[in-house]
Structures are given as C-alpha cells and as structure tokens.
Amino acid sequence: MRMKRKGILIVVSGFSGAGKGTLMKQLVHVYDNYALSISMTTRSPRPGEVEGREYFFVSRETFEETIAKDGLVEYACYCDNYYGTPKEYVERQLDQGKDVILEIEIQGALKVKEKFPTALLLFVMPPSAGELKKRLVGRGTESIEVIEKRLKRASEEAEGIEKYDYIVINDQLNECVLRMHALIQSAHDTPFRNEEFIENMRKELEAYR
Amino acid sequence: MRMKRKGILIVVSGFSGAGKGTLMKQLVHVYDNYALSISMTTRSPRPGEVEGREYFFVSRETFEETIAKDGLVEYACYCDNYYGTPKEYVERQLDQGKDVILEIEIQGALKVKEKFPTALLLFVMPPSAGELKKRLVGRGTESIEVIEKRLKRASEEAEGIEKYDYIVINDQLNECVLRMHALIQSAHDTPFRNEEFIENMRKELEAYR
Numbered sequence: 266m267r268m269k270r271k272g273i274l275i276v277v278s279g280f281s282g283a284g285k286g287t288l289m290k291q292l293v294h295v296y297d298n299y300a301l302s303i304s305m306t307t308r309s310p311r312p313g314e315v316e317g318r319e320y321f322f323v324s325r326e327t328f329e330e331t332i333a334k335d336g337l338v339e340y341a342c343y344c345d346n347y348y349g350t351p352k353e354y355v356e357r358q359l360d361q362g363k364d365v366i367l368e369i370e371i372q373g374a375l376k377v378k379e380k381f382p383t384a385l386l387l388f389v390m391p392p393s394a395g396e397l398k399k400r401l402v403g404r405g406t407e408s409i410e411v412i413e414k415r416l417k418r419a420s421e422e423a424e425g426i427e428k429y430d431y432i433v434i435n436d437q438l439n440e441c442v443l444r445m446h447a448l449i450q451s452a453h454d455t456p457f458r459n460e461e462f463i464e465n466m467r468k469e470l471e472a473y474r
Numbered sequence: 475m476r477m478k479r480k481g482i483l484i485v486v487s488g489f490s491g492a493g494k495g496t497l498m499k500q501l502v503h504v505y506d507n508y509a510l511s512i513s514m515t516t517r518s519p520r521p522g523e524v525e526g527r528e529y530f531f532v533s534r535e536t537f538e539e540t541i542a543k544d545g546l547v548e549y550a551c552y553c554d555n556y557y558g559t560p561k562e563y564v565e566r567q568l569d570q571g572k573d574v575i576l577e578i579e580i581q582g583a584l585k586v587k588e589k590f591p592t593a594l595l596l597f598v599m600p601p602s603a604g605e606l607k608k609r610l611v612g613r614g615t616e617s618i619e620v621i622e623k624r625l626k627r628a629s630e631e632a633e634g635i636e637k638y639d640y641i642v643i644n645d646q647l648n649e650c651v652l653r654m655h656a657l658i659q660s661a662h663d664t665p666f667r668n669e670e671f672i673e674n675m676r677k678e679l680e681a682y683r
Contacts, residue, residue, distance in 0.1 A: 388665075394678030416682035423676045431663045432672070448660035454640045454653070456597075463641070467632045469603030473625035 272298075272359040273452055274338075274381050275366045276374045279389030280419040282401040284435045288389060289366055291442045300363040302338075302355055305331065308346040321351065339369065339376040350377075364449055371425045378428075385452045387445070388429040392436045394419075481507075481568040482661055483547075483590050484575045485583045486642075488598030489628040491610040493644045497598060498575055500651045509572040511547075511564055514540065517555040530560065548578065548585040559586075573658055580634045587637075594661045596654070597638040601645045603628075 279285050293299045305321040307328050316322055323331075328347045331337055340349025350367055358365045367377065378384050391397040397419060401412045426432060431448050435441045456463060488494050502508045514530040516537050525531055532540075537556045540546055549558030559576055567574045576586065587593050600606040606628060610621045635641060640657050644650045665672060 390675065394675055394681075397679075398682075413682065416679065420676070420679035420683050423672070423679055426672050427665045429665060431660070432665055432668055433663065434671075444660075444663070447656040448663055451640065451653075451657035451660040454642065454657055456636045456638055456641055459641055462643075463632070463635050466599065466603055467629070470625065470629035470632055472603075473607075473622060474629050 270362055270453060271458075272300075272361070272363045272365055273449065273458065274355060274359060274377065274384040275364055275449060276377050276384055276386045277366055277368045277389060278371055278374050278386070278422070278429070279433070280391065280397055280422060281415045282397050282404075282419075283389040283391050284400070284438070284441075285368055285389045287438065288433070288435060288441060288445065289368065291438060292366070292445060295442060296446055298362070298364055300358040300365050302350055302358075302365050302367040304348055305337070305340075305351050306346060306348045308348075338367070338380060339373045341373060371422060371428065375428060383458055385431075385449065386429040387431050387433050387448075388426050389433045389435055390426075392434055479571060479662060480667075481509075481570070481572045481574055482658065482667065483564060483568060483586065483593040484573055484658060485586050485593055485595045486575060486577050486598060487580055487583050487595070487631070487638070488642070489600065489606055489631060490624045491606050491613075491628075492598040492600050493609070493647070493650075494577055494598045496647065497642070497644060497650060497654065498577065500647060501654060502575070504651060505655055507571070507573055509567040509574050511559055511567075511574050511576040513557055514546070514549075514560050515555060515557045517553075517557075547576070547589060548582045550582060580631060580637065584637060592667055594640075594658065595638040596640050596642050596657075597635050598642045598644055599635075601643055 277285055277289060289301060293301055303317065303321060305323055305328065307323060307325045310316065310320070310322050314320065325347065328349070331349070331351070332340060336352050338350040338352050338355055340347055350369070355365050355367075369377065374386050378386060391400060398412070398416060401407060401415055407415075430452070433441060433445050452458065486494055486498060498510065502510055512526065512530060514532055514537065516532060516534045519525065519529070519531050523529065534556065537558065540558070540560065541549060545561050547559040547561050547564055549556055559578070564574050564576075578586065583595050587595060600609060607621070607625060610616060610624055616624075639661070642650065642654050642657075661667065
C-alpha cells in the first residue's frame with residue numbers, strides 16, 4: 266500500500282490585487298488538508314492583531330537567535346523590521362501530512378525552493394492587466410499613486426513568473442480554488458515526492474529479476 | 475482573457491498489467507478533451523483489427539518515406555516491423571485543443587520529450603508489486619513464463635520512473651481516472667505551457683512602467 270504521505274510546502278506569490286489572500290482563506294476553509302504558515306516579526310502588533318494569528322511577535326534579539334540556529338525557512342528585513350517563516354511550525358505541519366501555505370514575494374520564494382526543493386511555487390495572476398487595475402481601483406482604499414506603484418511592481422514581478430511551477434489565474438474565485446486544490450494535489454504525484462513508494466516498489470520487484 | 479489553449483501531448487508508460495489500456499479507454503470515454511493517438515505499422519493486420527482504428531497499416535516503403543520527411547513523433551523497430559506515431563494526426567489534434575494520449579515504452583517516451591518538450595510523461599503503476607503479479611496471474615491468459623518475463627521487465631522499467639513527470643497509481647479505476655484527469659489538466663497551468671498568456675500580460679503591464 267501507499268505510505269502515509271508527507272505534506273507539501275506551497276509558496277504563493279502574485280501581484281498585489283490578484284486576490285491571493287481571499288484565495289488562500291477560501292482554500293483553507295473548504296479543504297482540511299491545508300495549514301497557513303504564520304510569520305515571525307520584530308515589528309509591533311497593530312490594533313486588532315493577535316499573537317500567533319497574524320504573526321508571532323518577537324524581539325530583535327529572539328529573531329536574531331532564531332536566524333543563528335537556522336530556525337527559519339526564509340527571512341527578510343523591511344523598514345528596519347525582520348519578517349520570517351519559523352521552520353519548526355512548518356515542519357511539524359508537513360510531518361502531519363498538511364500542505365503548508367506560505368505567502369511570500371519572489372526573492373523569498375526562490376530561497377524557500379533552494380532550502381526545500383520539493384516546495385511547490387504558485388504564482389497568482391488576474392486574467393488580464395486591465396482586470397488587475399480594475400480590482401485595485403475597485404477596492405477604493407488606495408490612492409492613485411499607490412495603485413500606480415503596485416502596477417509598476419507587478420510589471421517587475423512578472424519577469425520572474427517562469428521560476429514558478431504553476432500559474433493560478435484568478436478569474437472566478439470558487440473555480441480558482443478548485444483548480445488550485447487540484448494542482449496542489451497533483452503535485453503529490455510527482456516521482457520526486459514519492460521516493461519512498463518508488464524505492465519500495467523497486468525492492469519488491471527485485472525478487473523477480 | 476485567456477487564449478484558446480493548445481492541447482498537451484501525453485505519453486503514458488507503465489508496467490504491463492498496471493491497467494494502462496483500461497485507464498486510457500475510460501479517460502477518453504468520460505472526458506471529451508482527449509484523443510488517443512493511432513500508431514502506424516508495417517506489420518499485417520490481425521483478424522478483427524481495423525485500418526485507422528488499431529493502427530494505420532502501411533508498407534515498409536511508405537513507412538521509410540514517412541521517416542525521411544520527419545513525419546513521425548517517434549518510431550521503433552520490433553521483430554522486423556516498424557511502429558511509429560504519425561506527427562500530422564497528433565499536431566492536428568493538439569491544434570484543436572485536444573490532449574493527445576500516446577501509449578509507449580520508456581525509450582520512446584524520452585524521444586518524444588526531446589522532440590516535444592511540453593509533452594507530459596505519465597507512468598502508470600499498481601499500488602504494489604504483489605498486486606501487479608496478482609493482476610497478471612488473474613488474467614488467466616498468460617503462462618507462468620510470460621508472467622515472470624513481464625515482472626522481470628517491470629523491474630527493469632522501474633529504473634526509469636524518475637524521468638516521468640507524474641506517477642499514476644492505479645488502485646481503484648474510477649478514482650484513478652479522476653486523478654489522472656486532474657493532473658493532466660493541472661499541467662495546462664505551468665508557465666512554459668502558457669508563454670503566450672504570460673507574454674501578453676507582460677506587454678499590458680509595461681504600460682505602467
């Protein structure tokens with residue numbers, strides 16, 4: 266029989282405004298095999314943010330200790346604050362068979378892939394650039410300057426799409442969640458994510474050589 | 475909007491007795507986006523075989539002409555007869571958006587991948603070697619010698635599994651058909667099978683640079 270399968274580390278990137286957040290929330294809500302990774306940060310909690318839900322809030326000292334003992338899947342420093350992904354939580358979830366989702370931009374995504382070669386990299390895109398702009402404008406929360414900055418950033422990020430395993434085109438939410446689930450589950454069936462199963466099959470077959 | 479998508483060339487290999495034939499027949503029966511490739515051969519039709527259904531039956535001269543004008547996706551020579559995959563039929567189906575399925579052993583599969591880098595290679599396996607033997611014995615049509623030969627062959631073929639994109643574990647037929655369909659459809663979402671869509675997105679986004 267097939268062995269108990271280990272989870273996959275899933276890295277989700279994509280344009281701001283592509284709907285990553287909603288997509289992942291819906292995915293975790295609909296299927297029970299996913300866990301969202303929670304980041305560690307040295308920045309202060311904002312009103313309403315809860316320790317261990319939005320982030321693990323730690324001191325700079327604790328963060329640097331965690332770096333020193335290789336306790337992070339990846340980390341980065343923005344605006345004088347550290348942000349990173351604690352390895353222990355991720356590995357515990359993976360061992361329990363959960364597919365762990367990590368939202369992160371491209372540089373971080375590539376670092377994760379280096380450390381976890383079986384990580385699955387997904388890039389979320391709207392069906393068109395026009396639709397992206399429409400969504401950013403439609404939010405009604407951002408100034409024209411911020412929107413233009415995000416579109417410019419999208420244009421830069423688009424350079425790296427080929428580094429990802431799959432693109433996820435977020436046209437209609439529920440359909441997109443179904444597709445995303447299907448492709449993550451398919452990723453479980455690649456030979457390099459089934460080394461143990463294949464090795465066992467080979468050993469069994471050797472009896473007939 | 476997303477463009478009309480081209481089909482994927484799917485190469486299916488796997489152990490004799492893993493149930494490839496039944497699996498593919500069921501897949502084509504249940505979903506309408508698949509076409510089975512039909513091989514060309516120089517061997518004579520057997521009773522009940524129909525031209526253009528089991529094979530295209532041609533003369534050695536015609537076959538060699540087809541080789542000369544690069545008209546085959548791949549070909550091989552067994553027992554003094556040629557067997558090959560006519561390129562024209564495959565390309566016409568792909569252009570119409572059909573996913574074309576080709577059943578072929580590993581050497582042929584790798585040749586196809588060289589010529590069609592976007593081909594998807596699937597390796598069909600039973601859930602265990604014991605199950606494989608059980609199925610071969612259960613057919614009741616083969617002698618012990620033939621069964622042992624097939625198991626020996628399976629042991630050799632198992633060496634090449636890592637060359638494939640996915641393994642397909644055929645435990646329960648209908649479930650396996652669903653999984654196979656899901657993973658083929660997921661393969662449509664890789665960046666290198668969506669170059670045109672990505673290029674268009676980049677061009678559109680450039681306006682915001």
